[in-house]
Structures are given as C-alpha cells and as structure tokens.
Amino acid sequence: MSGIYIHIPFCKQACNYCDFHFSTSLNNKASLVSSIIKELDYRINYLPDKKIETIYFGGGTPSLLSEKETHLILEKIYKLYDVSSSAEITLECNPDDLSATKLEELRSLHINRLSIGLQSFDEEELKWMNRAHTASESEASVKRAQDKGFENITIDLIYGSKFSNLSNWKTTLNKAIDLDIKHISSYNLTVEEKTKLGHDVTKKKELVIDDEKSAELFIEMVERLQKNNFIHYEISNFGKEHFFSKHNSNYWKGRYYLGLGPSAHSFDGESRQWNVANNNSYIEKLSANDTSYFEKEILTENNRFNEYILTSLRTIWGINIDYLNTHFNADFISTFKKEVIAFIKDETIILKDNAYILTNKGKLLADKIASDLFV
Numbered sequence: 038m039s040g041i042y043i044h045i046p047f048c049k050q051a052c053n054y055c056d057f058h059f060s061t062s063l064n065n066k067a068s069l070v071s072s073i074i075k076e077l078d079y080r081i082n083y084l085p086d087k088k089i090e091t092i093y094f095g096g097g098t099p100s101l102l103s104e105k106e107t108h109l110i111l112e113k114i115y116k117l118y119d120v121s122s123s124a125e126i127t128l129e130c131n132p133d134d135l136s137a138t139k140l141e142e143l144r145s146l147h148i149n150r151l152s153i154g155l156q157s158f159d160e161e162e163l164k165w166m167n168r169a170h171t172a173s174e175s176e177a178s179v180k181r182a183q184d185k186g187f188e189n190i191t192i193d194l195i196y197g198s199k200f201s202n203l204s205n206w207k208t209t210l211n212k213a214i215d216l217d218i219k220h221i222s223s224y225n226l227t228v229e230e231k232t233k234l235g236h237d238v239t240k241k242k243e244l245v246i247d248d249e250k251s252a253e254l255f256i257e258m259v260e261r262l263q264k265n266n267f268i269h270y271e272i273s274n275f276g277k278e279h280f281f282s283k284h285n286s287n288y289w290k291g292r293y294y295l296g297l298g299p300s301a302h303s304f305d306g307e308s309r310q311w312n313v314a315n316n317n318s319y320i321e322k323l324s325a326n327d328t329s330y331f332e333k334e335i336l337t338e339n340n341r342f343n344e345y346i347l348t349s350l351r352t353i354w355g356i357n358i359d360y361l362n363t364h365f366n367a368d369f370i371s372t373f374k375k376e377v378i379a380f381i382k383d384e385t386i387i388l389k390d391n392a393y394i395l396t397n398k399g400k401l402l403a404d405k406i407a408s409d410l411f412v
C-alpha cells in the first residue's frame with residue numbers, strides 16, 4: 038500500500054514566515070490541474086503496486102481548488118489506482134475557505150480528513166503573520182466542519198513568534214482542546230531566509246523568542262495535550278487514539294509515495310525525486326512532454342540509514358531493531374549500538390519493546406541526537 042500527495046501551489050496571500058512553494062496568482066490554476074492529471078498518466082509505473090491507502094492534497098492552499106478541479110484529480114486517481122475503500126483522503130484548507138457550501142462539496146467528493154491551518158487564535162498575531170483569516174473565522178470553520186459531519190479534523194498551530202508567552206500559549210492550547218478536534222500539528226516558528234520574516238529578522242526589524250522559551254512552550258504543549266488524551270506520536274504531531282495521520286505516519290515508516298505537482302517529492306524505496314518548484318515551468322514541460330520537470334537522487338545505504346534514524350527517532354515507534362537488522366549492514370548497526378549507549382545513559386533515549394525511543398527530555402534534542410547517530 039502506498040500514498041499519493043498532490044501539491045496545490047496557490048495561496049490568497051503570502052504568510053510572512055512561509056517558504057513552501059506557492060503563487061498568489063491563480064491565473065493558471067486550471068492549466069496546473071490539467072498538468073497534474075497528465076503527470077498521473079506519466080507516473081503510472083512509479084509505485085510498485087496500484088494499491089493506495091492515503092491521498093493527501095497539500096500546498097499551498099488546496100481549498101482554493103473548485104469542486105470540479107478536485108473531482109477531476111480524484112477521478113483520475115481512482116481510474117488509475119486501486120484506492121482502498123477505507124483510504125484516508127486529506128485536504129489542507131484555510132478557515133476562510135470553509136463555507137457551508139464548500140464543506141458540502143468536500144463531503145460529496147469523499148474527502149474524509151480536513152487539515153485546517155488555524156496557526157493562532159490571536160488576532161494580532163494572525164495579522165502579523167499575514168494570514169487571510171481571523172481567529173473567530175478559524176473557530177467557526179472548525180465548528181461548521183464538525184456540523185457538516187467531518188469527524189477527522191486536524192489543526193495546525195505555530196508557537197515561538199514574538200507574541201508567544203506561556204500564558205497566551207496555555208490559552209491557545211485550551212481553545213484547541215475545547216474545539217474537540219482529533220489531531221493537532223504544532224510547529225515552532227522557524228525563520229526561513231527567503232521570507233518576509235527572514236528578511237525582517239536579518240534587518241533586525243523583528244525578533245523571535247530564544248530556544249529556552251520555545252522549549253518551555255513545547256513542554257507545556259506536550260504535558261497539556263497528553264493530559265487531554267492526545268498521544269504525542271511524532272515530535273510535532275498529537276492525535277487521539279485511532280486518529281493519527283495515516284499519510285504522514287507512512288512517510289515516517291519509510292512507505293512509498295507518489296508526489297504530484299510543482300515541488301512535490303516522491304519516494305520509491307531506492308530513490309527520491311522532486312518536481313520543479315515553478316508553476317509555469319511545470320505546466321510548460323508537461324505540455325511539451327518534456328520529462329525534465331523533476332530531479333532524482335539514488336539513495337545510498339548511508340542516505341537510507343540516516344533518513345531512517347532521523348524520521349523514526351521523532352516518532353512514538355522509535356528506531357526498531359528488527360528493521361535495522363533487515364535493512365542495513367552489520368557495520369552500521371554495530372556503530373549505532375555503540376553510539377546510542379551515551380543517550381541511554383543520559384536518559385534521552387530508552388530501549389523499549391525492541392525499539393530505541395526518545396524520552397520527553399530527548400524530544401527537546403531530537404534533531405541533534407539523530408545527527409549524532411548518523412553514519
């Protein structure tokens with residue numbers, strides 16, 4: 038079983054922190070959808086089998102697609118693949134797009150999981166981020182989606198801007214808990230160079246909070262969400278039982294996925310490939326049958342080992358010893374087992390049920406620990 042990711046590279050406006058690939062010009066939306074449908078035909082032999090367990094519309098803002106555009110993409114996928122009757126079909130959306138009519142359209146398209154980009158409940162912070170919605174629109178959109186029958190809802194929250202402090206973060210977390218949603222993804226604001234925020238921080242016009250304060254907010258989030266029946270199953274992801282993201286869990290478990298659309302990445306176990314991050318170039322190359330719209334990297338055993346360490350260590354399932362034994366050479370495993378002892382001694386990793394798993398103390402240092410365990 039594999040997954041399909043579709044990148045929809047359009048947004049109403051540019052958030053000040055965002056370095057994903059998107060355009061605020063929606064002029065060539067229809068051509069881009071046609072190109073994605075063409076790419077589906079091109080890539081028909083990419084996945085080793087035709088069984089699909091998850092479909093994920095990400096972006097950008099996929100809720101900007103019309104009902105017809107979303108339908109055309111799904112129709113093609115169902116025509117080419119054997120999509121499981123219990124497939125998880127996620128669509129990322131912004132609160133301002135989720136009118137009652139839009140939600141009814143999404144239900145009729147069999148979208149069964151909504152990922153709503155709330156980011157914050159603070160009006161001032163949302164304005165500063167240049168989000169296209171208000172906090173009251175965010176809360177109303179979640180309630181409307183629930184009323185329309187969407188049970189599987191996740192929201193995104195960002196912490197670590199100059200507006201963040203422990204008191205308002207507690208309020209944010211309480212509001213999220215009160216919404217009775219099933220899943221939360223929450224990210225520490227990172228300052229990316231090619232964004233407005235990155236530019237302003239470089240020019241010293243903006244400040245971000247330090248690592249110590251971010252760690253305090255992270256700890257508060259983990260404790261508060263765990264007390265409210267959210268399972269912390271990946272560093273940035275919390276789900277109630279039976280509501281973990283199947284699509285993202287499959288990424289972290291090394292399953293295969295086909296990525297369609299500009300900037301989308303794909304993985305087939307042996308290589309990674311990524312599409313050109315330019316809408317016009319993507320459309321032009323596909324319409325000219327020019328297959329240079331992607332680049333590809335064959336993964337060495339080192340690459341695969343390090344990726345497995347990085348992604349699995351961030352999850353509740355940890356680094357599995359059986360997986361290491363069946364996928365990697367004895368030298369890598371022996372080096373890893375020597376290196377990991379130091380982390381067990383300083384209580385950042387525990388060995389449990391045949392897997393090396395981060396402790397809460399270790400979660401604060403996940404990326405550093407992973408890189409120390411790389412070969």
Ligand code: SF4
Pocket residue numbers: 047048049050051052055056057059096097098131154
């Ligand atoms: S809506 Fe999402 S993808 Fe678009 S600019 Fe904002 S954060 Fe980035």
